[in-house]
Amino acid sequence: MFCPRIFYFYNFCDIKLHYPEYVKAGVEFHAKQDELFKSRKFSKFQIPYIKIYNNFYLENNELCGVADLILECNDEIIVAEFKNQGTLRLSAGSKMQLIAYSKLTSEFFNKPFNKIILCHGKNLKFKIFQINQADIANFNKILEQMKVILENENFPNSSASLAACAQCEFRNYCDDRE
Secondary structure, eight states: OOOHHHHHHHHHOOOOOOOOHHHHHHHHHHHHHHHHHTTOOOGGGOOOEEEEEEEEEEEOSSOEEEEEEEEEESSOEEEEEEEOSSSOOOOHHHHHHHHHHHHHHHHHHTOOOOEEEEEETTTTEEEEEEOOHHHHHHHHHHHHHHHHHHHHOOOOOOOOOHHHHHTOTTGGGOTTOO
């Protein structure tokens, strides 16, 4: 799950990051997806969309980000995220990321959302996930916690698992983790 320390380090510390090798692989994967986007029709999604947008930057006064893919439909929007991973497992962090992009996209297009799509692999394997009110409430709770961190500037406790810490770019700055 989201570790509040990542947010803290990005906002309050002037740290020159050295990203792990998998980040480079992810950047290359996204660049390839951008190139393939030009020729894709996304018919395997079986979603009647009006228009598709890729690498769409969105922001409001609370959130900002670049959505990998947005499907604008007549009565809804659906955000898709490309992940360079071996499985279609939607981690809690990825779910929160997609909900954030969906909220921004919903606001921008003035259309509701209740689905997100996770894509992976060269053949664009994908899975559609439903988003419910409990997911939105959890996202809003995390967003409020982030606001408290910004207001108080206190170093937060970590809620991340040791597995999450092992791949974190800030792991060398947390002295209470192994």
